Amino acid sequence: MHPVRRRRLVLVLFVLVVSSAGVGLAVYALRQNLNLFYTPSQVVRGEAPADTRIRVGGMVVRGSLERAADSLAVRFRLTDGDQELWVRHEGMLPDLFAEGEAAVAAGRLRAGPLLEADQVLAKHDENYTPPEVAEAMQAGHEARAAREAGEAGTP
Amino acid sequence: MIPEYGHFALILAGCLSLVLGVVPLLGATFNRPLWMAAARPLALGHLVLVAVSFACLAAAFAGDDFSVAYVAANSNRLLPWYYKLSAVWGAHEGSLLLWVLVLSGWTAAVAVAGRKLPVQLIARVVAVMGLIALGFHLFLLLTSNPFARLLPIPPADGADLNPLLQDFGLIVHPPLLYMGYVGLSVPFAFAIAVLLAGRMDAAWARWMRPWTNVAWAFLTLGIALGSWWAYYELGWGGWWFWDPVENASFLPWLLGTALVHSLAVTEKRGLLRGWTLLLAIFAFSLSLLGTFLVRSGVLTSVHAFATDPTRGVFVLGFLGVVVGGSLLLYALRAPTLPATAGFGWRSREAWLLANNALLVVITCVILLGTLYPLLADVLAWGKISVGPPYFNSFFVPLTLALAALLGVGALLQWKDTAPRRLRGPLVLGLAVALASGGLLPLLWGEWHWGAALALAGASWIGALTLVDLWRKSTAGGRPWRGVRLLRAGYWGMVAAHLGVALAIAGAGVTETYSVERDLRMTPGESQALGGFEFHFAGVDELSGPNYRSHRGEIQVTREGRAVVTLAPERRRYLGGQAMTEAGIDAGLTRDLYVVLGESLGAGAWAVRLHVKPGVRWIWLGGVLIALGGVVAICDRRYRVRIRTQAQVAPSAAVAEA
Numbered sequence: 001m002h003p004v005r006r007r008r009l010v011l012v013l014f015v016l017v018v019s020s021a022g023v024g025l026a027v028y029a030l031r032q033n034l035n036l037f038y039t040p041s042q043v044v045r046g047e048a049p050a051d052t053r054i055r056v057g058g059m060v061v062r063g064s065l066e067r068a069a070d071s072l073a074v075r076f077r078l079t080d081g082d083q084e085l086w087v088r089h090e091g092m093l094p095d096l097f098a099e100g101e102a103a104v105a106a107g108r109l110r111a112g113p114l115l116e117a118d119q120v121l122a123k124h125d126e127n128y129t130p131p132e133v134a135e136a137m138q139a140g141h142e143a144r145a146a147r148e149a150g151e152a153g154t155p
Numbered sequence: 156m157i158p159e160y161g162h163f164a165l166i167l168a169g170c171l172s173l174v175l176g177v178v179p180l181l182g183a184t185f186n187r188p189l190w191m192a193a194a195r196p197l198a199l200g201h202l203v204l205v206a207v208s209f210a211c212l213a214a215a216f217a218g219d220d221f222s223v224a225y226v227a228a229n230s231n232r233l234l235p236w237y238y239k240l241s242a243v244w245g246a247h248e249g250s251l252l253l254w255v256l257v258l259s260g261w262t263a264a265v266a267v268a269g270r271k272l273p274v275q276l277i278a279r280v281v282a283v284m285g286l287i288a289l290g291f292h293l294f295l296l297l298t299s300n301p302f303a304r305l306l307p308i309p310p311a312d313g314a315d316l317n318p319l320l321q322d323f324g325l326i327v328h329p330p331l332l333y334m335g336y337v338g339l340s341v342p343f344a345f346a347i348a349v350l351l352a353g354r355m356d357a358a359w360a361r362w363m364r365p366w367t368n369v370a371w372a373f374l375t376l377g378i379a380l381g382s383w384w385a386y387y388e389l390g391w392g393g394w395w396f397w398d399p400v401e402n403a404s405f406l407p408w409l410l411g412t413a414l415v416h417s418l419a420v421t422e423k424r425g426l427l428r429g430w431t432l433l434l435a436i437f438a439f440s441l442s443l444l445g446t447f448l449v450r451s452g453v454l455t456s457v458h459a460f461a462t463d464p465t466r467g468v469f470v471l472g473f474l475g476v477v478v479g480g481s482l483l484l485y486a487l488r489a490p491t492l493p494a495t496a497g498f499g500w501r502s503r504e505a506w507l508l509a510n511n512a513l514l515v516v517i518t519c520v521i522l523l524g525t526l527y528p529l530l531a532d533v534l535a536w537g538k539i540s541v542g543p544p545y546f547n548s549f550f551v552p553l554t555l556a557l558a559a560l561l562g563v564g565a566l567l568q569w570k571d572t573a574p575r576r577l578r579g580p581l582v583l584g585l586a587v588a589l590a591s592g593g594l595l596p597l598l599w600g601e602w603h604w605g606a607a608l609a610l611a612g613a614s615w616i617g618a619l620t621l622v623d624l625w626r627k628s629t630a631g632g633r634p635w636r637g638v639r640l641l642r643a644g645y646w647g648m649v650a651a652h653l654g655v656a657l658a659i660a661g662a663g664v665t666e667t668y669s670v671e672r673d674l675r676m677t678p679g680e681s682q683a684l685g686g687f688e689f690h691f692a693g694v695d696e697l698s699g700p701n702y703r704s705h706r707g708e709i710q711v712t713r714e715g716r717a718v719v720t721l722a723p724e725r726r727r728y729l730g731g732q733a734m735t736e737a738g739i740d741a742g743l744t745r746d747l748y749v750v751l752g753e754s755l756g757a758g759a760w761a762v763r764l765h766v767k768p769g770v771r772w773i774w775l776g777g778v779l780i781a782l783g784g785v786v787a788i789c790d791r792r793y794r795v796r797i798r799t800q801a802q803v804a805p806s807a808a809v810a811e812a
Contacts, residue, residue, distance in 0.1 A: 026520050026549065030527055033545035037538030055540065072675050072752075072761055091673040092752040092761045095390070095725075095733045132538045 035106060039136035040078050040085035041143060043113055050109045053118075056085060057104040057133040058140070065099055078105065078115075080140030082147075089117040097122040102133045158223050161211025162302040165252075168204035168259070169292035175201055175262075175285030179278035183351075191278035198266035198281050201288065202259040209256045212301055213243050222309035225249060225301045231315040233701040233729065241326040242316045247466075248301035250329055254446070255291050257330070257337045262288065265341055265366070272362055279348035280341075287340055290473045298466045315701065315730040324384030332377030332404060336442045338370025339407055342414060343439035346432040347481055350488040357428055360421035363435070365788040367418060368647075371411040372784030378404050379777030390735040390750045392671060392765040394773055397546040402525040403445030406518055410438040413514040415784070420504045423569055427508065429489045434511075436485065440478045441518075447474055448525070501572045506564030513557050520549045558612035558659060562619035565652060580622045588615035599668040599768055609663020616656040624649055647787025654779025661772025671765040677758050685766030687747065688712045694751070694760060702726040707751040707760065709738065723751040723762075746770050 037055045038048040048054050058078035065076040073090045076099075087105045097103055097120065107117035175197040182190025212225075216239045221227040229242045229249070244253040262284040269277035295301070319325075345363045381404065386394045395401065414434040421431045447470040498504045524541045531539045566572075566580055592611030596602045627645070630637035670685040678693035692708040704726040711718045721738030728734065740747040745768040752761025 022516065026523055029545050029548055030524060030541060033542045033548075035540045035542055037540070053542075055538075067755060070675070072673050072755075092750070092763050095735055135538075 037104075037132050039080045039083075039140060041080055041083040041140055043085050043109065043115070044083040046113075048109060048113075053106060053108055054115075055104055055106045055132075056087070056115055057102070057136055058085075059133075059137065060097070060099050060101060060103050062099045078103065080136045082140035082144040086112060086114045087117050087120075088114055089120050091120075093120055094122040104133065157211050157214050157218075158220065158302040158304065161208045161215070162300065164204045164208040164211065165292070165302070166296065168201055168208060168255075169289065169296055171197060171201045171204060172285050172288040172292050176282050176289050177285075178282075179285075180282035183275045183278045183282070186275075188274070191274050194278045194281040195266040195270075197285070198259075198263045201285070202263040205252075205256050205259040209243070209252055212249060212252060213240060215302075216240065216243055219313070221311070221313050222304050222306060223301075224303045224305045227305055227310050227313045229316050230313040231701060231729070232312055234313075234316060234321070235700055237326060238316055238321050241320075244329050245316050245320050245325070248295070248299045250333075251291065251295050251299055252301050253329065254333055254337060255288060255295060257333045258284065258288050258291065258340060261338055261341055261370075265344075269362075276345075276348055276352060276359070276362075279351055280344045283344035283347045284340055287344075287477070290477075294466075294469055294473065298469055315728065318702070318726065318728045318730070318732050318734045319388060322384065322388055324380060324388060328377060328380045328384055331373055331380055335370055335372075335374025335377050335411075336404070336407065336445065338366070338373055339411060339435075339439045339442050341366040341370060342435040343481075346435035347484065349432060350481075350484050353488055353491050357421050357425040360418050360428075360431065361793070364415075364418050364422060365793050367411070367414055367435075368784045368788045371408070371415055372781040374404070374408050374411060375777055375781040375784065378408055379774045379781070382777075383774050386770070387737055387739055390737050390763075392669075392737070392748050392750070392763070392767065394665070394770060397524070397541075397543045399525050399528075400445075400449050402521050403448045406522055406525070407438050407441040407445060409514050409518045409521070410434055410441055413511045413518075414438050416507045417511050420507050424498075424504055426498065426504055429485075430511070432489070433485060436478075436481045440474070440481075441522075443470070443474045443477060447471055499571045501567060501574070501577070502570050503564060503567040503572075504569065506560055506567055510557060510560050510564060513553060513560065517550060517553050517557075520553070521546060554659065555608060555612050558616055558655070561652060561655065562615045565648065566619055566623050580619055580626075583622060584615050584619040587618040588612070590614075596667075599664065603667045606663045606667035609659050609667075613656040613660035613663070616652055616659075620649055620652045620656070642790050642792075644787045644790040644792070647783040647785070647790075649783070650786055651780045651783025654776040654781075654783060656776070657772045657779060658776025661769045661776060664769030665767050665773065668769070669765060669767045671763065673752075673761065673763050675755055675759050676762045677760075682764060684764050685745075686713060687718065687766060689749070689764050691760075691762060694754075699726070702728045704736075705751065705754070707738070707749075707762070709749050709762075711740070711747055719747065721747065721749045723749045725751045725753070741771060743771060744768060 035053055035055050036048075037057060040056060040058050042048055043056060048056075056078060058080045061077040061079050061084060064084075065074060067074050071090065072092060073088070074093065075086060075088050077084045077086055079085075087107075088110075089105065089107075101122065104121045105115055105117035106119040106121070107115050110116050175194070178190050178197070179194035181187070182193070212223075214220075215223045215226050216230055217236070219226070219230065219232055219239075221230075225246070225248050229245050230239055234242065242249070244250040262281055265284065266277065266281045269280065342363050345359060345366070349359045378401075381401065382394050385396065385401075386392065414431065417427050417431045417434055420427045447467065524545050527541055528539045531537060562584055563577075563581070566577060568576075588611040591614035592607040593602075595610045595614075596606040599606070624641075627641055628635055628638045630640070672682070672684055674682055676682065676691040678691055681688055681690045683689075688711065690710040690712065692710055694705050694707045697704050697706055704724045706722050706724045709721045709723065711721060719740040721740060723738035724736040726734050726736060735750050735752070738749040738751075745766060748765035748767055750763040750765075752763065754760055
């Protein structure tokens with residue numbers, strides 16, 4: 001092989017090996033840090049993993065917010081219109097957090113099931129609902145409608 | 156009628172941008188001087204029309220014309236006048252109009268300042284920018300008309316501007332950021348023009364540099380300001396969240412930084428020409444990608460407005476045309492660029508190339524993390540978000556590597572550097588870095604390796620930069636003799652590199668030594684944190700122009716001496732939206748940052764206290780970096796052409812007389 005070509009081949013191979021190693025490393029790191037989104041129904045059905053950080057989104061159930069008397073610990077339920085999930089959090093809630101509004105909680109699942117949230121996000125604008133939550137609500141309402149229709153159909 | 160005038164001016168501007176994009180380009184291809192000469196008046200006319208359109212929208216805001224849908228959605232009679240003005244770019248349609256205004260301004264500036272450059276080149280550059288403007292005009296007119304009316308019955312009052320955006324930061328942040336984003340279209344247009352012309356020499360690099368520097372400096376300021384705004388406005392006390400929209404502005408900045416450096420190599424040594432052109436293309440493409448991410452509503456973020464799929468499809472199509480077209484052109488023309496000469500590993504160009512490679516790797520990693528959730532969504536892998544740990548685990552070590560390279564690269568000379576010139580400074584730099592990494596963290600209490608690495612990296616850059624400055628200053632034998640000989644370009648580099656050092660030090664210190672606590676506090680209660688004593692005095696009520704507010708009073712003392720009284724607020728705007736205004740005591744060494752949360756009943760309030768050492772250094776560093784970019788373009792060598800021409804002109808006049 002011509003020496004110039006050989007040098008180019010070596011260079012190309014080197015770039016290929018280094019960049020694929022880099023991409024592999026990046027994808028691995030990515031996989032370690034993914035936070036998957038689940039709906040309360042999915043969690044209740046046991047589809048969410050218990051050993052990793054997940055995000056759960058839905059509407060905060062009206063009247064479900066409970067505060068501790070001596071700390072900032074709170075409990076509330078999230079719903080997608082079908083199932084409900086308890087969320088526990090210690091810390092300040094975001095400005096736009098309110099009952100009957102959309103929220104996303106991130107944390108780990110505990111027995112119950114209950115989500116031990118290290119972060120609670122609310123929407124940031126009066127007219128804006130996070131797309132994940134909007135979709136989850138849609139799916140939840142549809143599932144409930146289907147179930148009720150099914151129950152009505154079976155005597 | 157004013158909105159109709161604005162709309163009409165916008166349509167005219169769109170038509171003019173088509174002419175601007177076609178005529179000078181054809182003129183350059185078929186060598187028609189008159190067609191090429193049309194570039195300048197067309198660019199100026201385009202600027203005037205867009206400015207008229209923008210002024211009409213501003214007038215609609217100032218005059219509370221709620222029959223205009225955009226005004227009704229983003230303004231309110233009670234809004235103070237300065238927020239009415241900034242509300243013009245507070246949402247989708249208006250910010251696109253601002254984008255086009257900025258683009259037409261850059262185009263006109265290039266057309267006017269480019270009189271000294273070859274007429275063919277400048278005709279092509281201006282035409283390419285005209286074509287970009289055409290794309291955005293179509294976007295505005297077809298999918299996001301800011302002048303659409305709410306007729307026949309306009310609302311009596313507007314819905315109000317999002318309270319998050321009612322703030323000084325928002326008045327300045329988008330225009331600055333857009334100056335940078337859109338400014339990157341200038342090197343892009345230069346790159347396309349160079350590829351179209353197939354120019355062999357590297358003179359274009361010298362013409363491209365000042366424009367790139369200015370755009371990049373604006374982008375730097377815009378990002379720093381955005382970070383500062385998020386810090387004091389969102390009430391979380393963080394200064395960078397790896398939010399997709401932050402990344403969208405950071406990605407073009409990273410490639411812009413690479414471009415600024417590779418342009419130096421191309422200008423000085425004529426090397427890396429193809430690489431430089433490619434960087435120019437990709438930097439602007441990432442600007443467009445950022446626009447797509449922010450404007451299409453595919454992201455969940457503070458910046459994402461209402462979702463409208465047609466907009467997303469349009470921007471994506473435009474992005475495809477721009478990136479695809481320019482890469483095709485590059486593939487066709489780049490092989491005609493002359494082959495590069497070699498250089499040794501002790502040369503400045505080798506280290507600049509390494510710096511470029513690192514910056515590109517950082518860009519790719521952040522791009523992957525930003526786009527992965529979108530990809531997963533499209534491919535139905537589930538709803539995913541990528542957490543900050545991913546970004547940090549790559550960005551932090553790569554930045555430290557960059558800092559290590561930066562320190563050495565700035566010491567080196569072009570082509571090759573004698574080893575004996577390097578040994579002294581490197582040993583000194585290493586000693587300073589080790590000492591400051593080992594000792595400086597103790598200033599904040601416990602030694603921590605994170606802060607130690609950051610401080611070592613920062614002082615490595617600082618020491619090597621200053622050693623080089625000292626050596627060049629004393630080059631004439633007597634101290635300070637050489638100072639007068641140093642060029643603006645060199646001073647710009649020194650300022651920017653010291654800015655990087657300051658920002659790295661600030662990021663390391665604030666991430667390591669910040670303390671925060673969420674508390675339930677009743678009036679009269681006190682809490683110690685980070686060596687300070689926070690005393691919660693109570694909460695009173697007050698009302699602002701378009702909001703009512705609870706204002707807390709927190710007295711901060713240190714060892715019994717009063718430091719400051721902070722007044723964090725919790726506001727409820729007329730639109731019903733609640734928002735916190737953090738109480739901040741800014742200081743060069745530390746910030747005290749207090750947020751008032753909701754009322755917990757029985758007189759108790761949720762309160763968050765932060766002590767954040769070194770956080771200001773990050774933004775000061777950003778300002779220094781931007782300053783460096785601006786200082787560098789004052790260099791004599793960018794004016795040489797102008798001066799030689801000015802000298803020629805009078806003598807020619809004399810000869811004619």
